[in-house]
Amino acid sequence: MSYRENNNQLFIFLRFLEELITSYKMGLVSHVVTLGLGVYTGIYLSQNYDIAKVDEPQVVIDKVKNYLETILKPKP
Secondary structure: OOHHHHHHHHHHHHHHHHHHHHHHOOOHHHHHHHHHHHHHHHHHHHHHOOOOOOOOHHHHHHHHHHHHHHHHOOOO
């Protein structure tokens, strides 16, 4: 199966899920479908693309604090 055929099938499947979620407003089912699609997408991306590792939460928090301190620091 070529790349284009694979993308077309994925697009058709995503359109089907969109119709399922938006047309019936089924609450819990739409949330479960969305969660499943997110998990599937994450697995697909991690297997097929070189994605950088995410920093540990404490490292991210420290980066955000440093960034905010530089922005909110009064200018002389």
